[in-house]
Amino acid sequence: MVAWIGSQTVPLPAAIEQVAKLLAKSRCPVFSIESDVHGSRSLIALAERVGATYDHVNGRDLLHEVALHTDIGGFFATATEVRRRADLIIIVGDIAAAHHDLLLSLASTTADLSSSSRRRWLQIKGKAPAAASEPLRRLKAIEVGSSDFPIDAVLGSLRAVLAGRKTSAPLANIDAFLSEMASARFPVFVFSHLNDPASLAMLQGMLADINRARRATALFLPCDDDAWGMVLASTWMTGFPPRTGFSTGSPIHDPWLCDIERMIADKEADMHLWVSERDEARLPKRSRVPTVALVRSERPAAGALVTVRIGKAGLDHDGVVYSSRIGTLRSVAATAPSALPSIHSIVGQLEQALQAEGLPS
Amino acid sequence: MMIRLAGGEVVDPINGPTGKRDVWIEDGVIIEKPVSKRADKTYDVTGCFVMAGAIDIHSHIGGGNVNTARLLLPEQHAAHLKRPLHTPLANAGWSTFNTGCLYAQMGFTTVVEPAMSPSNALHTHMELADIPIIDKATLAILGNDDFLLSMIRDNASSAMIDDYVAWTVSTARSLGVKVINAGAAAAFKENIRSFAFDDVVPSYGVTSRKIVETLQSAVGRLGIPHPLHVHANNLGIAGNAVTAAETIRASQGQPIHLAHLQFYGYGTEGKRGFSSEAARLADLVNSTQNVTIDVGQVMFGQTVTISSDVIRQYSGMRTASPKKSILFDGDGNGGGIVPYRYRKDYYGSLQWAVGLELFLLINDPWRVFFTTDHPNGAPFTAYPELFELLMRRDVRNAKMDELDRSALELTTLASISREYTLEEVAVMTRAAPARLLGLDDRGHLGPGAIADVAVYRKGQDVQRMFRDAALVFKNGDLVVEDGVVTHYRWGKTVHLNLPPDKGITKRMQAYHEDRYGLSLDWFTFPDSAICRENPFAEVACKS
Numbered sequence: 001m002v003a004w005i006g007s008q009t010v011p012l013p014a015a016i017e018q019v020a021k022l023l024a025k026s027r028c029p030v031f032s033i034e035s036d037v038h039g040s041r042s043l044i045a046l047a048e049r050v051g052a053t054y055d056h057v058n059g060r061d062l063l064h065e066v067a068l069h070t071d072i073g074g075f076f077a078t079a080t081e082v083r084r085r086a087d088l089i090i091i092v093g094d095i096a097a098a099h100h101d102l103l104l105s106l107a108s109t110t111a112d113l114s115s116s117s118r119r120r121w122l123q124i125k126g127k128a129p130a131a132a133s134e135p136l137r138r139l140k141a142i143e144v145g146s147s148d149f150p151i152d153a154v155l156g157s158l159r160a161v162l163a164g165r166k167t168s169a170p171l172a173n174i175d176a177f178l179s180e181m182a183s184a185r186f187p188v189f190v191f192s193h194l195n196d197p198a199s200l201a202m203l204q205g206m207l208a209d210i211n212r213a214r215r216a217t218a219l220f221l222p223c224d225d226d227a228w229g230m231v232l233a234s235t236w237m238t239g240f241p242p243r244t245g246f247s248t249g250s251p252i253h254d255p256w257l258c259d260i261e262r263m264i265a266d267k268e269a270d271m272h273l274w275v276s277e278r279d280e281a282r283l284p285k286r287s288r289v290p291t292v293a294l295v296r297s298e299r300p301a302a303g304a305l306v307t308v309r310i311g312k313a314g315l316d317h318d319g320v321v322y323s324s325r326i327g328t329l330r331s332v333a334a335t336a337p338s339a340l341p342s343i344h345s346i347v348g349q350l351e352q353a354l355q356a357e358g359l360p361s
Numbered sequence: 362m363m364i365r366l367a368g369g370e371v372v373d374p375i376n377g378p379t380g381k382r383d384v385w386i387e388d389g390v391i392i393e394k395p396v397s398k399r400a401d402k403t404y405d406v407t408g409c410f411v412m413a414g415a416i417d418i419h420s421h422i423g424g425g426n427v428n429t430a431r432l433l434l435p436e437q438h439a440a441h442l443k444r445p446l447h448t449p450l451a452n453a454g455w456s457t458f459n460t461g462c463l464y465a466q467m468g469f470t471t472v473v474e475p476a477m478s479p480s481n482a483l484h485t486h487m488e489l490a491d492i493p494i495i496d497k498a499t500l501a502i503l504g505n506d507d508f509l510l511s512m513i514r515d516n517a518s519s520a521m522i523d524d525y526v527a528w529t530v531s532t533a534r535s536l537g538v539k540v541i542n543a544g545a546a547a548a549f550k551e552n553i554r555s556f557a558f559d560d561v562v563p564s565y566g567v568t569s570r571k572i573v574e575t576l577q578s579a580v581g582r583l584g585i586p587h588p589l590h591v592h593a594n595n596l597g598i599a600g601n602a603v604t605a606a607e608t609i610r611a612s613q614g615q616p617i618h619l620a621h622l623q624f625y626g627y628g629t630e631g632k633r634g635f636s637s638e639a640a641r642l643a644d645l646v647n648s649t650q651n652v653t654i655d656v657g658q659v660m661f662g663q664t665v666t667i668s669s670d671v672i673r674q675y676s677g678m679r680t681a682s683p684k685k686s687i688l689f690d691g692d693g694n695g696g697g698i699v700p701y702r703y704r705k706d707y708y709g710s711l712q713w714a715v716g717l718e719l720f721l722l723i724n725d726p727w728r729v730f731f732t733t734d735h736p737n738g739a740p741f742t743a744y745p746e747l748f749e750l751l752m753r754r755d756v757r758n759a760k761m762d763e764l765d766r767s768a769l770e771l772t773t774l775a776s777i778s779r780e781y782t783l784e785e786v787a788v789m790t791r792a793a794p795a796r797l798l799g800l801d802d803r804g805h806l807g808p809g810a811i812a813d814v815a816v817y818r819k820g821q822d823v824q825r826m827f828r829d830a831a832l833v834f835k836n837g838d839l840v841v842e843d844g845v846v847t848h849y850r851w852g853k854t855v856h857l858n859l860p861p862d863k864g865i866t867k868r869m870q871a872y873h874e875d876r877y878g879l880s881l882d883w884f885t886f887p888d889s890a891i892c893r894e895n896p897f898a899e900v901a902c903k904s
Binding site: 071084105215238327329 | 427431488685883
């Protein structure tokens with residue numbers, strides 16, 4: 001079974017036809033996307049055709065990561081280069097669980113392009129979230145910072161101290177931090193889901209200071225690799241990261257205007273296409289907006305007018321994903337090939353069906 | 362379908378003098394005038410020039426660094442939306458889809474992305490696949506990568522180096538090899554801040570000169586048609602004409618291509634210690650037959666500089682406008698994205714003049730190539746204006762009146778009367794690039810060539826003529842009418858057919874597992890990964 005209208009099982013073409021009707025009728029459709037690069041590519045192209053606004057399913061988590069790149073920029077490195085060259089790794093705050101294996105693999109290797117015989121580890125900590133996750137404890141990183149201050153303040157103090165200024169904030173292991181930084185040849189600050197702009201700006205400001213005289217860089221680990229793959233595809237296709245819409249015919253990027261949750265809550269949106277390849281994916285709470293779900297579920301999605309069951313890239317079919325391990329896109333082959341359709345193929349069928357609804361290609 | 366373009370003035374120097382004749386197309390290729398058949402479709406192109414589709418050999422149109430630039434500068438894209446001409450940013454082509462349309466509208470049908478990091482090949486090719494209409498190609502960057510530097514340090518045999526270069530070109534689906542400030546990205550990671558031709562890469566003990574010589578030889582031995590594409594040391598620095606001259610002399614009679622020579626045309630004279638050495642460089646190019654160059658012309662306005670020359674980009678961060686930039690340490694190659702506005706001040710005026718001096722003082726249009734190093738010198742959408750500057754001295758002189766007089770006095774531009782002819786433009790932008798890249802099937806309108814054809818309406822307004830082609834055909838499909846894209850199609854990315862040796866593949870497998878803890882298939886990809894029908898086309902190496 002791959003398609004339902006309401007809770008009724010239907011042949012896939014019938015579901016596609018129904019979705020095409022809803023899209024053709026809609027005046028302000030919104031797409032929430034969680035897919036590999038090909039799925040994202042096809043959905044963004046569909047959004048352009050029907051004048052939709054799109055975002056990642058977890059668009060809120062992406063906001064600050066995107067803003068770092070659009071507003072500030074900074075110093076970055078690939079994980080592969082970090083593995084071979086970093087003699088000092090400084091973890092900033094906590095790291096998304098998806099990247100723990102990467103950090104542990106770095107801990108089990110030495111930097112073959114460095115003259116240093118071992119890799120040292122520090123972790124900068126602030127007030128919250130305080131507890132390091134269990135796997136990262138195995139890194140035995142020296143903790144620097146203070147549980148009394150938020151992490152942006154800790155980073156600000158460390159930046160001041162590194163620049164030779166005094167700070168009144170008492171920070172744990174500040175001497176160790178200064179000593180390790182002084183002896184490192186290629187220190188790398190690792191960060192992930194730092195959800196406040198001040199921390200990101202302060203970290204990059206510190207890197208700009210350091211690089212005036214010596215080298216240092218940062219390893220950015222996105223909160224979600226697949227989401228970052230969508231950011232890249234969106235950027236090359238439209239010139240903009242997600243939270244972009246085609247309501248005027250041309251792409252408009254505006255993180256507030258194109259916030260899909262807001263658009264639904266404010267009754268601007270009149271149709272919601274919700275797409276996720278993940279098994280654990282759950283539709284957001286019921287809204288009055290007609291919703292179509294493309295999901296990997298074996299059951300119709302609660303609250304969806306139409307549900308289409310899809311496969312997952314790298315599992316049911318081949319695909320292309322972003323990988324933090326190599327800092328770029330990689331091709332993934334299906335590990336358990338199945339007949340479940342890819343998002344790309346579903347969108348292809350939708351494109352055909354839209355022609356029947358009078359929407360020119 | 363058989364198509365006839367009737368009554369136009371054909372500018373196709375490779376196949377004869379300019380004159381009125383019909384051009385015939387069938388099944389996507391140019392054919393001889395048929396003896397007894399009639400055309401299915403005839404276009405009256407009376408009052409028009411008919412040329413082959415143009416080829417851009419050096420334009421940063423896709424890949425990791427280009428996309429990062431888009432991400433860094435959403436405001437640049439927003440300003441690209443239709444608005445009155447001559448406002449800031451009105452001419453910056455930005456998304457992949459716009460890139461293909463804007464090139465096609467000007468009659469360009471093949472564009473080379475000249476700086477693809479091999480580790481980023483899949484991303485680059487996926488972007489290129491989303492550029493409609495035109496054909497594309499890439500040059501793979503080598504010269505800062507540990508594998509090559511280690512081989513040079515360890516005196517590896519020529520055969521081993523050739524195998525590695527062939528493997529890289531092959532797996533990255535490239536048309537050739539580029540070296541960017543050879544060794545400097547590796548040196549920058551060890552905190553070296555300037556890197557000259559004879560400087561040594563720390564930890565490897567090899568000089569930039571040695572890296573360039575090694576790659577130049579390998580490219581020659583492998584029969585790669587395009588000579589080594591060199592982004593030399595000391596880009597943008599006063600006095601760097603000496604570096605360019607030294608790089609040219611080091612080529613020792615073997616083919617070499619110097620990219621964006623304008624950025625190396627600087628002396629140290631004048632109050633500001635920044636002057637033009639373009640005339641001397643042009644003389645050297647004129648007398649060194651094995652050398653080709655592209656210019657990298659600067660035009661005024663907002664742009665963004667994108668380069669894997671991280672040392673240069675780091676020093677450029679101080680002058681970023683707007684004040685944000687990205688510096689990236691990658692495997693082998695890094696990258697720097699620094700937005701910049703070329704102003705009509707002393708420095709901007711001098712750079713503008715140096716580019717034009719090179720265009721006008723290098724005599725042979727077969728060896729000087731038409732580029733702005735998009736977007737580094739200017740967006741490619743500035744090309745029509747640049748054609749006019751080259752073809753009309755009065756327009757050039759009028760422009761000079763707007764610029765910094767003290768800068769122009771340190772150049773020879775005012776004394777140059779040369780105006781490019783249409784035939785020279787056709788050589789520089791069609792026939793010569795095709796020959797340089799080894800693409801025998803394009804760049805001319807002889808029988809058997811693919812039917813990439815640009816038709817321009819004659820007129821006094823050179824800019825308008827080249828901005829809005831009257832008709833453009835890609836592989837015989839009509840894609841542009843009166844400067845407007847009327848038909849979308851997907852072009853191909855052309856790359857060399859250079860089968861890698863089995864031994865090197867095993868060696869690369871072991872290297873990636875040992876150094877990155879990942880199998881080789883993390884770094885390579887099948888054609889099907891592009892998810893577009895027949896995304897690639899193969900080109901043969903020289904025998």
